[in-house]
Amino acid sequence: MMVGLFVLFLIVQFFIFFEKWTHAVVLAVITLALSLALFIHHITVALPLRL
Amino acid sequence: MVKLVRLLNALHVLVLCGVMLAAFSVEFFLKEEPCPLCFLQRIGLIGIAIALLCNLKFGVKPLHYGLGILSGLFGAGVSLRQTELHVCPGFPPYLNPILGFDLYFWAFIVVVCSFLAIVLDLFLYRPEQGKKIEMNWFEKGVFWLTVLVTFANVVAAFKICGLGPCQG
Numbered sequence: 001m002m003v004g005l006f007v008l009f010l011i012v013q014f015f016i017f018f019e020k021w022t023h024a025v026v027l028a029v030i031t032l033a034l035s036l037a038l039f040i041h042h043i044t045v046a047l048p049l050r051l
Numbered sequence: 052m053v054k055l056v057r058l059l060n061a062l063h064v065l066v067l068c069g070v071m072l073a074a075f076s077v078e079f080f081l082k083e084e085p086c087p088l089c090f091l092q093r094i095g096l097i098g099i100a101i102a103l104l105c106n107l108k109f110g111v112k113p114l115h116y117g118l119g120i121l122s123g124l125f126g127a128g129v130s131l132r133q134t135e136l137h138v139c140p141g142f143p144p145y146l147n148p149i150l151g152f153d154l155y156f157w158a159f160i161v162v163v164c165s166f167l168a169i170v171l172d173l174f175l176y177r178p179e180q181g182k183k184i185e186m187n188w189f190e191k192g193v194f195w196l197t198v199l200v201t202f203a204n205v206v207a208a209f210k211i212c213g214l215g216p217c218q219g
Contacts, residue, residue: 001212001214001215001216001217002087002091002208002212002216002217003205003208003212003213003214005090005094005200005207006090006094006097006208007202008137009094009097009098009201009203010191010198010201010202012101013101013104013194013197013198016101016104016105016108016109017099017108017192017194019109021105021109022099024101024105025105025114027119027120028098028101028102028118029077029118031094031098032098032121032122032125035091035094035095036123036125039088039091039125039128039132040087040106040128042087042091043081043093043132
C-alpha cells in the first residue's frame with residue numbers, strides 16, 4: 001500500500017514530464033487523499049491493534 | 052522576476068530532495084529503518100516538491116502553490132501525530148535524536164520552512180509568471196533528482212513493507 005502511494009507519485013512525475021497537466025494535478029490530489037486515508041487507517045485501526 | 056521565482060522554486064525542490072537524501076543516509080548508515088508514519092511524512096515532502104515541479108514545467112500558478120500547501124499540511128499533521136506519540140515523559144523516542152530533535156520533528160520544521168518559502172513565492176507572484184517556459188539545465192536536473200528520490204522511496208518501502216500494509 002505504501003509502495004503504491006510512491007508509485008502514484010512517480011506516475012504524476014511521468015505525467016509532468018509528458019506535459020499532461022490535468023492528469024498530473026488530478027492524480028496528485030488523488031494520491032494525497034489516499035495518503036490521508038492510509039494515515040487515518042493507521043491511527044484508528046493498525047496502531048490500536050498493534051498490526 | 053520570472054527567472055528569480057523559477058530559481059527559488061528550483062532551489063526549494065533541491066532542498067526538499069536534500070532532506071530526503073539525508074533521511075536515506077540515516078536509514079543506510081545509521082541502520083534506522085523508517086516506520087509507516089515516516090513514509091507518510093516523506094509523501095508529504097514529495098508532494099510539495101511535485102507541486103513546485105508543476106510550476107517549473109507548466110508555468111507558475113497559485114493552484115500549484117495550493118497543492119504544495121495541501122501536501123505540506125498532510126506531512127505536518129503526520130509528523131505532529133508522531134511527535135504526540137512520543138512526547139510523554141518516559142516514553143522512548145522512535146530513533147536517536149539528530150542535533151537535539153527527533154527526525155519526525157525535523158520533518159515538521161522542514162514543512163513549516165516550506166510554507167514560509169511558498170508565502171515568499173506568493174508575495175512575488177505576478178500573472179506573467181504563468182507563461183510556460185522551457186526548463187533550463189538546473190531545473191531539469193532538479194526534476195530528475197526528484198524522480199530518483201521518489202524511485203528510491205519505492206524501493207525502500209517495498210524492502211520494508213512489501214506490497215501489503217507496513218508493520219509497526
